[in-house]
Amino acid sequence: MEERKPALLVLEDGTVFYGKATGKIGTTTGEIAFNTGMTGYQEVFTDPSYYGQILVMTTSHIGNYGVNPEEVESESVKIAGLVTKKFANHFSRTSATSGLQDYMEENGKVGITDIDTRALVRHIRHKGAMNAIISSELLDEKELLKQVKEVPSMDGLELSSKVATKEAYETGKPDAGWKVALLDFGVKKNIIRCLIERGCYVKVFPMNTTLDELKAFNPDGYMLSNGPGDPSAMPNEIALVKELVELGIPVFGICLGHQILGLSQGLKTEKMFNGHRGINHPVMNLLTGKGEITSQNHGFVIAKDSVQSNPRIKVTHEHLNDQTIAGIMLTDKPVFSVQYHPEASAGPHDSRYLFDQFIGNMKHEKQRFKETNVSADQTGNN
Structure with a gap:
């Protein structure tokens, strides 16, 4: 050479x-x-x-x-x-x-x-x-x-529109047990693979999709994908996710999707002095007390002080290197998200259980919906 x-x-x-x-x-x-x-x-x-x-x-x-x-x-x-x-x-x-x-x-x-x-x-x-x-x-x-010196700062920069799909597409088996609507902010292929492996039929939607278009797919759950840039520079997507959450259908957010979910609930995000990027970051699951080695790639994070004043939000995961927020859930909705990458490609598979948790939420909500309808029918017949 x-x-x-x-x-x-x-x-x-x-x-x-x-x-x-x-x-x-x-x-x-x-x-x-x-x-x-x-x-x-x-x-x-x-x-x-x-x-x-x-x-x-x-x-x-x-x-x-x-x-x-x-x-x-x-x-x-x-x-x-x-x-x-x-x-x-x-x-x-x-x-x-x-x-x-x-x-x-x-x-x-x-x-x-x-x-x-x-x-x-x-x-x-x-x-x-x-x-x-x-x-x-x-x-x-x-x-x-x-x-x-003329290059714009990442702080305040919206970049998802540069990498997200422009047209909706479907993947997986149409007769799969679960239908998932994935809002694409720059999705990694392995997130979709992990859903399909668990019996999901996935429709990937552009980030500027309307709520009615998402609902028309009649999904069992919504996935908010990863992506680049500053989440606070995405007001339309934040408003859309706020509407999605209020539907009461299971939602799972990853990375940028996690940050947008937090912003939709009144939380704040902040740019980190140095981001987390690697495949060996330690995270503690605060609900189980178990540690996870995780794959991470982010330069923004949900601000801890903004969570303390919001009773609807529970912190579920913490980064053990700097105690930043690594996961949250809503206390009154089947909605959760993590700052890291449970699909981890490359990286450890410690966090794949989060996809199973999402499936479990969809299963629980579908069963609850059936029981509610049966109860309503019985009441009406009486």
Whole structure:
């Protein structure tokens, strides 16, 4: 392989890293973030929640097992750019169909390698989230710093419309036991797989769907998906979810869906100094007292002080590293959500029980509906 071209990474605070180009030759900008997972890089790169972010992989070697078309969470690479310490030119896995370099070029993604990612991550941890720029076509530090300062902050930025479906579609077996309406803010494929595996027929709706369109599907439950950006910048979706909750039908929210659910109930969200991104985050289930190792990817979180004044909300899960809210439920409705990813691809399966809990809620509500109708019929006949 020919020698890689030089590339620069310039942070918003003026810090500069020198490295070599990977992927497409070009320039890219976004909020810089880091992921601590040691595997599953392809699933991470195709996660729609990463849209608009330049991603630093803390694992030293990236690309060494190539890529496979089956290991994706969406139809394309969603990260804005990639930063690595060592970028593998060759892959050794027999099931891989191509290398990461070709994959990034096909997806038009710019990256940089051969930099001290440990020093970079330590800097980000200390200084907090900020924007960055990678370029392998322009090596003028001052000009790159000027450009990165013009990039909008993630705070207040709506991004779901960039990655969510524009047309509704259905998947699974039509004669399945449960019908789930999934509101797409940037859904990962594995969320849909986990529902189908549990006997659900899923209809995925665009984020701008009306309440009447959702109700016309006559679902047994509603799923609020993950996605990128600031949830507080989505007033229409927050209002829609508030209407969904009042229907009394089971609702399950994940990540951005969890945040939007909280906002719909009068809670507040806040941007984190550094987000949670990795596949080894410890969470405590406060209802059972059991710990879970979880997959996480978020830069916003529900503010703890906003929950204390809301008697309808019960905190169900807590992140053990920083005690942030990792899950909530409504005390008067079959509605719950978590900040992390129970579908965990890649990652541990400790939290898959949450999908079973959602199924249980739908089963309980359907049974209660039947019993109520039978009781009403009996009263009418008497």
